[in-house]
């Protein structure tokens with residue numbers, strides 16, 4: 001394990017850790033990520049070149065490097081298809097692992113989706129004990145879901161290597177009258193997507209549309225407004241949670257053996273109990289005969305809002321390098 005280096009590349013941070021015991025300690029290096037989110041206006045080609053250079057620098061001679069990348073990608077080839085926080089509306093096929101191998105043939109490179117790594121760590125530390133299937137949903141600058149069959153320790157993916165890219169599916173309609181006629185753009189270039197309402201940037205846009213006092217410095221002050229039971233803040237929380245509750249209800253309807261789903265990412269973790277209560281309330285809404293089993297008692301056992309650091313992509317990248325879960329097409 002001493003030669004394994006883990007790198008976690010998200011929309012905000014680029015983190016490097018060298019072994020399990022180091023991760024979480026002060027030896028983890030953290031710098032700003034070469035993302036469009038951090039560098040608005042920079043070309044995708046330039047951001048990709050910077051990413052390659054930073055990964056090259058992070059890799060010691062002859063090391064094994066396991067990368068957790070916040071992007072839709074094929075883990076069997078290391079080809080990256082897109083990431084709204086990293087590269088906006090890019091929809092090509094960036095051969096990241098091939099480029100890294102060409103540049104640094106002395107290094108053994110593995111590239112995993114950040115959800116794969118988050119799921120691995122969440123499963124190992126928090127939720128996997130005795131579960132038949134486990135899922136992990138991240139609600140942060142982007143929205144995505146990943147699940148694994150723990151009886152076979154497998155993450156099933158499609159022919160392109162993808163699973164659970166639900167952030168850019170269509171969201172259920174908003175119900176707040178102030179938001180109903182408001183354009184809901186998504187960082188991917190689309191409109192009305194799950195991420196348009198549920199992601200951090202989407203919530204900030206809705207806060208401005210609702211003219212919340214915290215809008216200009218969102219999310220600072222939002223939890224205070226929730227605590228004070230301000231009408232606008234409660235409405236924003238309902239609209240941000242609605243597409244997430246819809247996704248989770250659908251997952252449990254079509255995959256009832258999913259015994260545990262963790263919900264993590266900055267938005268869910270920072271809003272904590274507020275988020276959990278509203279999510280549970282909406283999941284348990286009785287809308288038809290099919291919902292009778294979705295009770296607060298069941299959901300309290302199956303839904304877990306991850307505490308900060310409970311689904312760590314850096315630790316997950318090391319677990320994946322060890323073969324904790326396999327990815328199967």
Ligand SMILES: [Zn+2]
Nearest residue numbers: 168186188193
């Ligand atoms: Zn989108």
